[in-house]
Amino acid sequence: MRDISTTRTTKYFKRTLLVSAILSAINLSAVSAQETNQTVEDDDKDVERIMVTASKRLRGLQESPVAITVVSGLAVDQAKVLDMNDLQTLVPTLRVTPLQRSINTNFAIRGFGNGTNNTGIEPSVGIFIDGVYRSRAAAQIGDLPRLQQIEVLSGPQSTLFGKNASAGVINVRTMEPAHTLEGNIELGAGNFNQKLVKGYITNGITEELAFSLSGGFQ
Structure with a gap:
């Protein structure tokens, strides 16, 4: 004759193992999904968006x-x-x-x-x-x-x-015009008496207002 208490203890132990395995699988899935989302966010930061x-x-x-x-x-x-x-x-x-x-x-x-x-x-x-x-x-x-x-x-x-x-x-x-002083001048020459001059300057006037002036001759 089997001991009833031993049988109940074995069934309870099996159920506990099953619940633990399910909880572990859920935690692993959550961690994996979080790592995947983090990887996607990192990739989005590295890729230039046009x-x-x-x-x-x-x-x-x-x-x-x-x-x-x-x-x-x-x-x-x-x-x-x-x-x-x-x-x-x-x-x-x-x-x-x-x-x-x-x-x-x-x-x-x-x-x-x-x-x-x-x-x-x-x-x-x-x-x-x-x-x-x-x-x-x-x-x-x-x-x-x-x-x-x-x-x-x-x-x-x-x-x-x-x-x-x-x-x-x-x-x-x-x-768009920049609020910090920036400028550039480019000179060039080429075949058939080509001459190229172009440049620009931009700067801020106030905290909310800036200007940009550019021109060129070819």
Whole structure:
């Protein structure tokens, strides 16, 4: 005849072991999830986040439902891009075709553009510099000493940028004025008697007001 108290003690011991195993598994899962979240947060801090204004508000590049090619100001400086014509070396989808005059320059994105040499026909690729629309190529091609980044939007963008953006948009952003004194002057010379001078200066006036002055000659 088995001892009833011994049997009860064995069952209680087995249940205790089972509960302990379940609690240990839960604690391990919680610790693992916490470590995973910490690793993701650390990775997010290490990865540079690219911000764009393609949707008329500042948001991350991966959050924008538009095909965008972003060229940073550093890349423009390293590639010695002087105007929109040189920009096509950094943006594969962009084609710039200079014609008789700079005002007749044709822009095409993904092969789509107005393809015309008629000054009276409006372009199908919109050029915006700090949110201001440039209606003619003569105003679109210029040096920007304090360039932050250039966003090239592929495909129709007329919903946000108007009728002259049926093929795409080139959105140029310059740096905001700094509250600390900063300046730069660049001189250059090249073939065919090329001379290049450009520079900028920025500084704070008050705690809430700053100015930025830039210019260039080519």
